[in-house]
Amino acid sequence: MKKGFLCCLTLLLSCWAYAQPAMVDKVVAVVGDNIILLSDLEAPIQQAKASGESVNDNMRCQALDQMLLEKFFLAQAQLDSVYVSEDEVDAELDKRIRYFISNSFGSQQKLEEFYGKTVAELKEDFRKDIKNQMLAEKMQGRIFTSIKVTPGDVKDFYDHIPKDSLPYFNAEIELAQIVVFPKVSQELKNYAYEKAKQIRQDIIKGADFAVQAKLYSCDPGSKKDGGDLGFINRGEMVPEFEAAAFRLEEGKISDIVESQYGYHIVQCLERKGEKVHVRHILICLETTSFDKEAARVHLDSIRSMILDPSARLSFNNAVKEFSEDEMSKSNNGLLVNSSSGNSYYEMNQLDAGLLYAMTGLQLGEISKPVSYEAADGKSGYRVIKLVSQSQPHVANLKDDYAKIQAVAKQAKQQEALLKWIKEKKSDTYIFIDDEYRDCDAMQKWLKEVKSN
Numbered sequence: 001m002k003k004g005f006l007c008c009l010t011l012l013l014s015c016w017a018y019a020q021p022a023m024v025d026k027v028v029a030v031v032g033d034n035i036i037l038l039s040d041l042e043a044p045i046q047q048a049k050a051s052g053e054s055v056n057d058n059m060r061c062q063a064l065d066q067m068l069l070e071k072f073f074l075a076q077a078q079l080d081s082v083y084v085s086e087d088e089v090d091a092e093l094d095k096r097i098r099y100f101i102s103n104s105f106g107s108q109q110k111l112e113e114f115y116g117k118t119v120a121e122l123k124e125d126f127r128k129d130i131k132n133q134m135l136a137e138k139m140q141g142r143i144f145t146s147i148k149v150t151p152g153d154v155k156d157f158y159d160h161i162p163k164d165s166l167p168y169f170n171a172e173i174e175l176a177q178i179v180v181f182p183k184v185s186q187e188l189k190n191y192a193y194e195k196a197k198q199i200r201q202d203i204i205k206g207a208d209f210a211v212q213a214k215l216y217s218c219d220p221g222s223k224k225d226g227g228d229l230g231f232i233n234r235g236e237m238v239p240e241f242e243a244a245a246f247r248l249e250e251g252k253i254s255d256i257v258e259s260q261y262g263y264h265i266v267q268c269l270e271r272k273g274e275k276v277h278v279r280h281i282l283i284c285l286e287t288t289s290f291d292k293e294a295a296r297v298h299l300d301s302i303r304s305m306i307l308d309p310s311a312r313l314s315f316n317n318a319v320k321e322f323s324e325d326e327m328s329k330s331n332n333g334l335l336v337n338s339s340s341g342n343s344y345y346e347m348n349q350l351d352a353g354l355l356y357a358m359t360g361l362q363l364g365e366i367s368k369p370v371s372y373e374a375a376d377g378k379s380g381y382r383v384i385k386l387v388s389q390s391q392p393h394v395a396n397l398k399d400d401y402a403k404i405q406a407v408a409k410q411a412k413q414q415e416a417l418l419k420w421i422k423e424k425k426s427d428t429y430i431f432i433d434d435e436y437r438d439c440d441a442m443q444k445w446l447k448e449v450k451s452n
Helices: 010-020 038-050 057-079 086-105 108-115 119-144 151-159 185-205 209-216 239-247 289-307 317-324 351-357 395-427 438-446
Strands: 027-031 034-037 172-180 228-233 257-259 262-272 275-284 370-373 379-390 430-432
Touching: 027 038, 027 057, 034 038, 034 057, 038 057, 038 430, 057 119, 057 430, 057 438, 086 108, 086 119, 086 228, 086 275, 108 119, 119 379, 119 395, 151 395, 172 289, 172 317, 172 351, 185 262, 185 275, 209 275, 228 262, 239 257, 239 262, 239 275, 289 317, 289 379, 351 370, 351 379, 395 438, 430 438
Parallel strands: none
Antiparallel strands: 027 034, 027 430, 172 379, 228 275, 257 262, 262 275, 370 379
């Protein structure tokens, strides 16, 4: 069973888009009080078809297996009184909707136009699904939290892999980075502040907030929606913005709020418990070519200190002291491969920027500063270090311990999960339609027949 079986709202919305309402529906499985309909099963299949994947009966069996697992976790969560608050569900819905807008549509308006519903209606449609997924995830966590893998477990797991079945790894590398962004001059900061101050005064005098946001805000995610961010929860925004937002009374407008992104004008539209519905106007802090050159020179001087033995500055310490990329900074600068979730890259997985940066680098060497654009659109410079490099080889404990450890842990989790299902399924009603009962993946769900 795949790790992280819980779908995010992106997948739910995608499945909804590909669902076929004309289908004659029927119940294909039941777990406790939770049913799985044929339309539920077909939605991800139709999505796979639309993505160009080949579809077969085994794919349907695997999809049903994952759905049964989720429903089984949910049934057990209900029996064990696992609890998820409505505030937790609201926070998760808001987070996933924002992610979906940012990565797939670009604006709330386009999302609503595509699905023909408001964000509020979409959240209500998927509230139950998200709550059930969160309950199931908490139940899953109870099973896996205590599972640990010792070095002895890893060696034992490796020793039991048939030698002719050991995986073959292509050449891989590990890369680390130090990132520096340009600093805005005081003159331009003053200009941005005065601009924000004038816009705020115009709003106080009667100018329409939404119109001003569309005209002047540099926040691409909310600009087209008049600056509307929807409901936010504590901990979701940068501290300065959040502090101002939660202090405001309904209808009130904040003073100028400075954050790492620039100057904000915040208006509270509605309060609901521990959530607040706000809109804002962001005046960004612009950098000049001189600021960018200063950042490059600063990073080059950091590189020079690392390379100078008398400076006694290690790359890892330089990351901690100077790097401005928080994600890699917490990992000694190591870059994480989004495809695998670890720090190893095959050469064909590197984007053009990384390929350019590491051209000609030998093991342990550090590149000169190269241009860098962060996920949030900020531009700066980075240096890249080639941390490790492996040749194509058959898996072994010396070179591939971390990978083998991860697989060993997954195997241990799988074993614990199957044992847990076997222990618990006698207490839960499980029905599977005859059409699917012969699938290999279904056998663990069927009740054992006791012989006389």
